[in-house]
Amino acid sequence: MGLFLEMFTVLVMAVFLQGWLPLGCLEEERAALFQLKDAFNYPNGTSLPSWRKGDIHCCSWENVECNSSTGRVIALNLWSLSNHKQGDWYFNTSLFLPFQELNDLSLWDNRIAGLVEKKGSYELQQLSKLKYLDLRYNRFNNSILSSIVGFSSLKSLYLSYNRLEGLIDFKESLSTLKVLDLSGNNINKLVASRGSSNLYLRLNHITTYGSSFQLLQSLGAFPYLTKLDLSDNNFRGRILGDELQNLSSLQRLYLDGCSLDEHSLHKLGALSSLKLLSLSRVSGIIPYQDFLDLKNLKYLDLSSNTFNNSIFQTINKGICDLNHLQILYIDNNDLSGFLPSCLANLTSLQLLSLSSNHLKIPMSLNPLYNLSRLEYFDGSGNEIYAEEDDHNLSPKFQLEVLFLSGRGQSVGTFPKFLYHKVNLQYMSLTNIQIKGEFPNWLIENNTYLQELHLENCSLLGPFLLPKNSHMSLSFLSISTNHFQGQIPSKIGDRLPRLEVLLMSDNGFSGSIPLSLGNISSLQVLDLSNNVLTGTILSNNSLQGQIPRWIGNMPSLEFLDLSRNNFSGHLPPRFGTSSKLRHVSLSRNKLQGPIAMAFYDSCEIFALDLSHNDLTGRIPEWIDRLSNLRFLLLGYNNLEGEIPIQLYRLDRLTLIDLSHNYLSGNIPSLMISAHLFPFQYNSRDSVSSSEPSFEFTTKNVSLSYRGSIVQYFTGIDFSCNNFSGEIPPKIGNLSMIKVLNLSHNSLTGPIPPTFSRLKEIESLDLSYNKLDGEIPPQLTKLFFLEFFNVAHNNLSGKTPARVAQFATFEESCYKDNPFLCGQPLSKVCGAAMSPSPTPTLTTNEDNSGFMDMDVFYVTFGVAYIMVLLVIGAVLYINPYWRRAWFYFIEVSSNNCYYFLVDNIPILSKFGFS
Numbered sequence: 001m002g003l004f005l006e007m008f009t010v011l012v013m014a015v016f017l018q019g020w021l022p023l024g025c026l027e028e029e030r031a032a033l034f035q036l037k038d039a040f041n042y043p044n045g046t047s048l049p050s051w052r053k054g055d056i057h058c059c060s061w062e063n064v065e066c067n068s069s070t071g072r073v074i075a076l077n078l079w080s081l082s083n084h085k086q087g088d089w090y091f092n093t094s095l096f097l098p099f100q101e102l103n104d105l106s107l108w109d110n111r112i113a114g115l116v117e118k119k120g121s122y123e124l125q126q127l128s129k130l131k132y133l134d135l136r137y138n139r140f141n142n143s144i145l146s147s148i149v150g151f152s153s154l155k156s157l158y159l160s161y162n163r164l165e166g167l168i169d170f171k172e173s174l175s176t177l178k179v180l181d182l183s184g185n186n187i188n189k190l191v192a193s194r195g196s197s198n199l200y201l202r203l204n205h206i207t208t209y210g211s212s213f214q215l216l217q218s219l220g221a222f223p224y225l226t227k228l229d230l231s232d233n234n235f236r237g238r239i240l241g242d243e244l245q246n247l248s249s250l251q252r253l254y255l256d257g258c259s260l261d262e263h264s265l266h267k268l269g270a271l272s273s274l275k276l277l278s279l280s281r282v283s284g285i286i287p288y289q290d291f292l293d294l295k296n297l298k299y300l301d302l303s304s305n306t307f308n309n310s311i312f313q314t315i316n317k318g319i320c321d322l323n324h325l326q327i328l329y330i331d332n333n334d335l336s337g338f339l340p341s342c343l344a345n346l347t348s349l350q351l352l353s354l355s356s357n358h359l360k361i362p363m364s365l366n367p368l369y370n371l372s373r374l375e376y377f378d379g380s381g382n383e384i385y386a387e388e389d390d391h392n393l394s395p396k397f398q399l400e401v402l403f404l405s406g407r408g409q410s411v412g413t414f415p416k417f418l419y420h421k422v423n424l425q426y427m428s429l430t431n432i433q434i435k436g437e438f439p440n441w442l443i444e445n446n447t448y449l450q451e452l453h454l455e456n457c458s459l460l461g462p463f464l465l466p467k468n469s470h471m472s473l474s475f476l477s478i479s480t481n482h483f484q485g486q487i488p489s490k491i492g493d494r495l496p497r498l499e500v501l502l503m504s505d506n507g508f509s510g511s512i513p514l515s516l517g518n519i520s521s522l523q524v525l526d527l528s529n530n531v532l533t534g535t536i537l538s539n540n541s542l543q544g545q546i547p548r549w550i551g552n553m554p555s556l557e558f559l560d561l562s563r564n565n566f567s568g569h570l571p572p573r574f575g576t577s578s579k580l581r582h583v584s585l586s587r588n589k590l591q592g593p594i595a596m597a598f599y600d601s602c603e604i605f606a607l608d609l610s611h612n613d614l615t616g617r618i619p620e621w622i623d624r625l626s627n628l629r630f631l632l633l634g635y636n637n638l639e640g641e642i643p644i645q646l647y648r649l650d651r652l653t654l655i656d657l658s659h660n661y662l663s664g665n666i667p668s669l670m671i672s673a674h675l676f677p678f679q680y681n682s683r684d685s686v687s688s689s690e691p692s693f694e695f696t697t698k699n700v701s702l703s704y705r706g707s708i709v710q711y712f713t714g715i716d717f718s719c720n721n722f723s724g725e726i727p728p729k730i731g732n733l734s735m736i737k738v739l740n741l742s743h744n745s746l747t748g749p750i751p752p753t754f755s756r757l758k759e760i761e762s763l764d765l766s767y768n769k770l771d772g773e774i775p776p777q778l779t780k781l782f783f784l785e786f787f788n789v790a791h792n793n794l795s796g797k798t799p800a801r802v803a804q805f806a807t808f809e810e811s812c813y814k815d816n817p818f819l820c821g822q823p824l825s826k827v828c829g830a831a832m833s834p835s836p837t838p839t840l841t842t843n844e845d846n847s848g849f850m851d852m853d854v855f856y857v858t859f860g861v862a863y864i865m866v867l868l869v870i871g872a873v874l875y876i877n878p879y880w881r882r883a884w885f886y887f888i889e890v891s892s893n894n895c896y897y898f899l900v901d902n903i904p905i906l907s908k909f910g911f912s
């Protein structure tokens with residue numbers, strides 16, 4: 001009998017081939033690392049938890065990089081580490097002296113106000129190998145300049161977004177510099193006695209802080225400046241051509257996000273050596289006449305503006321005259337109609353991006369046939385249409401990268417020119433109806449093909465493998481088509497280098513081929529929404545169980561087998577899978593105790609075993625999983641008390657133990673407002689292993705992906721046998737958004753300290769034996785959307801009908817015989833007996849297991865970087881809030897929520 005893999009099967013394996021050598025490091029450097037850790041954590045922070053005293057392999061610690069042959073520390077990436085609560089602080093530079101081989105030092109976003117060093121000792125200078133020094137987003141003032149002089153090999157210096165002001169005098173220190181970033185400071189003059197040749201100077205966001213006029217003029221002292229980034233400044237009323245006229249070596253000028261008027265670019269044409277001009281997301285007026293005189297431009301970026309077709313050719317000027325152009329970005333503009341024919345004159349063009357306009361782009365790309373150098377074309381987000389290919393013509397270009405994603409149009413067949421292409425490395429044809437077979441010839445012809453996206457193209461028939469093994473293809477997505485039949489058994493042999501394989505939403509049937517297990521590089525495999533059956537292993541004795549071999553994959557990081565019919569016990573030990581970070585086995589039929597299953601998986605970050613039939617107690621070794629942020633054990637048959645070891649998990653943000661048979665007291669919990677960056681997956685190419693949540697109420701489930709989950713914090717202990725009083729210390733969980741203690745046997749009062757739960761949005765205490773008054777201070781909980789204390793023994797008056805409490809209806813209070821006042825129909829009469837006063841010290845009773853440890857549920861706020869936070873607030877937060885309020889609204893008596901994992905795939909192709 002086969003194991004039926006239901007509609008949703010996701011098996012994700014993160015396998016990283018290149019392991020690191022478990023190197024030790026110099027004793028002296030290790031001791032110095034601990035001093036650094038102490039400095040960042042002073043007085044009581046918890047950053048850098050993986051730097052452990054007993055661990056000698058400091059080259060494998062996070063944020064540390066060593067030279068693999070010498071074992072010496074060469075890079076320290078110490079960003080966003082300091083305890084932000086403590087405010088500005090000073091760094092003792094002697095702490096870096098042991099790192100004599102240091103090349104890279106990054107200290108950004110740490111609120112450092114200055115460096116402390118022995119007077120006149122220039123300690124930092126002793127780091128003679130230092131090439132890269134990043135001090136962005138700190139609180140340095142001009143006094144930092146005297147500490148960073150005289151480096152013998154410094155190439156890049158980042159001082160942006162500090163408190164530098166007025167005159168910046170670098171004396172002689174610029175001689176080796178290639179990159180200098182002074183953005184976001186209030187400076188008005190730059191002086192350097194010996195300028196560096198070939199310098200790249202960044203001065204973004206200067207005018208928001210003060211006058212830029214003098215500053216631009218002082219750039220005359222940098223005659224060798226070759227690259228200048230003036231993005232995000234306001235140049236209305238300025239004539240940049242005049243101010244930059246003496247920069248005769250300037251080759252690259254970035255004016256992205258600037259505010260311009262009709263004079264700003266006047267005389268820019270005089271900068272005759274300019275090869276690159278970037279003018280994306282400009283506001284105000286962009287006068288064409290001026291920059292189109294830059295006849296030597298090789299690179300022009302005009303993306304995210306409002307240019308129409310006249311930019312290509314007006315009466316006497318146009319992009320089409322810039323016949324040295326090699327790279328042209330004009331995506332996200334107002335181009336419309338047919339592909340402009342004058343593009344054929346840009347014979348040097350190598351990269352052309354026209355995406356997200358209103359153009360009609362022929363699938364055959366016929367108008368571009370003569371562009372023999374074209375390697376990269378992006379026409380996605382336009383109207384892609386079919387056109388009769390001319391069989392006699394073969395294009396002169398050899399594309400390496402091709403994006404032709406449409407908007408669901410019908411185009412017939414694969415364009416003929418693809419049959420001649422042998423250099424493709426990346427191709428994306430999505431959301432167009434091709435209605436052909438799987439183009440295995442495309443993989444066969446293009447030996448260097450690395451990524452192939454063919455999602456939602458109405459492709460039919462079986463999945464055809466290339467005839468020979470293809471050694472380059474690492475990403476293949478054929479999701480959402482009409483493929484049928486078996487997944488070929490040789491897939492693992494023919495595509496042995498796959499890292500990501502997405503085949504969901506098709507009609508594949510039969511079993512999962514064994515050879516997939518041979519693809520040692522595979523990180524993500526999505527076979528969901530097919531009609532696959534059969535066993536995962538042919539060995540029938542393992543049928544239906546989670547196969548043991550999963551636990552033997554040394555690089556497995558991300559395992560999602562949720563929503564299947566796996567039964568039997570958990571594998572005894574995920575022994576060698578010590579890198580496991582994210583495990584979801586929810587919604588299966590797993591039985592038996594958790595036993596020692598994850599004993600060795602100390603890196604686990606999210607563990608979801610909810611909706612199974614697990615029995616026994618929560619294991620006492622749980623504190624070994626010291627990185628745990630999300631623990632979901634709801635909907636099982638677990639019993640016994642919560643082990644005290646659970647309270648040592650000081651990074652938990654979400655804990656769901658609901659719907660079990662757990663008993664004993666509710667622990668007192670505390671939260672520390674700790675900030676640490678979200679480092680889920682270090683790989684850029686496939687950020688697929690981000691966790692995501694699905695919150696479900698009876699019929700509604702909402703899923704939240706990616707960084708949203710960082711904002712999430714909650715406790716669900718509902719539907720268990722917990723007894724005793726609610727510890728008032730729970731009121732210290734000031735960051736918590738959901739607290740559900742309903743359906744237990746809790747006694748005593750509602751602690752008045754709950755009025756400190758400033759972030760709480762859902763509070764459910766219904767179906768317990770609580771007595772006393774509802775603390776009137778709860779009306780201060782301004783984010784509360786859902787509140788339920790029904791079915792208790794509460795007495796006295798309901799809270800005033802103000803703020804959020806004006807919205808709670810009778811059902812929130814019902815079945816409390818001695819409760820009176822609005823919205824209940826029972827009026828509070830004088831005859832009412834005085835209600836007992838709630839006490840603040842009830843928690844003494846629980847000391848038996850509580851005084852051992854204070855339980856910190858740590859709240860991981862999204863503190864990635866200042867700029868990302870802005871993005872997150874604008875983008876994620878509105879969506880999250882809206883969805884969340886909806887969730888609160890549909891909640892009824894019970895607060896059901898659980899976590900499953902989806903796999904958002906963000907694959908980005910970087911063109912250099």
Ligand SMILES: *[C@@H]1O[C@H](CO)[C@@H](O)[C@H](O)[C@H]1NC(C)=O
Pocket residue numbers: 043044086
């Ligand atoms: C951490 O240190 C700060 C500042 O010294 C102090 O206010 C706070 O109480 C300390 N917290 C703990 C848990 O020790």
Ligand SMILES: *[C@@H]1O[C@H](CO)[C@@H](O)[C@H](O)[C@H]1NC(C)=O
Pocket residue numbers: 067068069070074
């Ligand atoms: C590592 O050290 C060796 C020997 O000093 C040196 O040749 C090599 O360039 C270093 N590698 C890096 C990445 O610094």
Ligand SMILES: *[C@@H]1O[C@H](CO)[C@@H](O)[C@H](O)[C@H]1NC(C)=O
Pocket residue numbers: 092093094095116117
């Ligand atoms: C800086 O650190 C060194 C070594 O730990 C110590 O000797 C020195 O006194 C410190 N300097 C200051 C100003 O704290």
Ligand SMILES: *[C@@H]1O[C@H](CO)[C@@H](O)[C@H](O)[C@H]1NC(C)=O
Pocket residue numbers: 113114115141142143
């Ligand atoms: C700059 O910071 C230093 C401490 O690093 C302080 O002593 C000095 O007064 C500051 N200077 C100005 C001009 O604010």
Ligand SMILES: *[C@@H]1O[C@H](CO)[C@@H](O)[C@H](O)[C@H]1NC(C)=O
Pocket residue numbers: 217220242243244245246
């Ligand atoms: C450019 O150089 C000329 C001659 O050296 C000088 O007179 C002029 O002031 C300079 N202009 C700027 C903007 O620095």
Ligand SMILES: *[C@@H]1O[C@H](CO)[C@@H](O)[C@H](O)[C@H]1NC(C)=O
Pocket residue numbers: 320341342343344345
């Ligand atoms: C290409 O350039 C030539 C010479 O400048 C011009 O005569 C011709 O019209 C241009 N072709 C197109 C299609 O614009």
Ligand SMILES: *[C@@H]1O[C@H](CO)[C@@H](O)[C@H](O)[C@H]1NC(C)=O
Pocket residue numbers: 344366367368369370
């Ligand atoms: C391409 O060049 C050939 C001659 O080299 C010419 O006949 C043809 O018209 C050109 N095609 C386009 C689209 O410009």
Ligand SMILES: *[C@@H]1O[C@H](CO)[C@@H](O)[C@H](O)[C@H]1NC(C)=O
Pocket residue numbers: 419420421422441442445
């Ligand atoms: C590419 O594959 C097609 C179909 O198999 C074949 O006709 C064509 O000759 C191949 N092209 C090259 C350049 O190998």
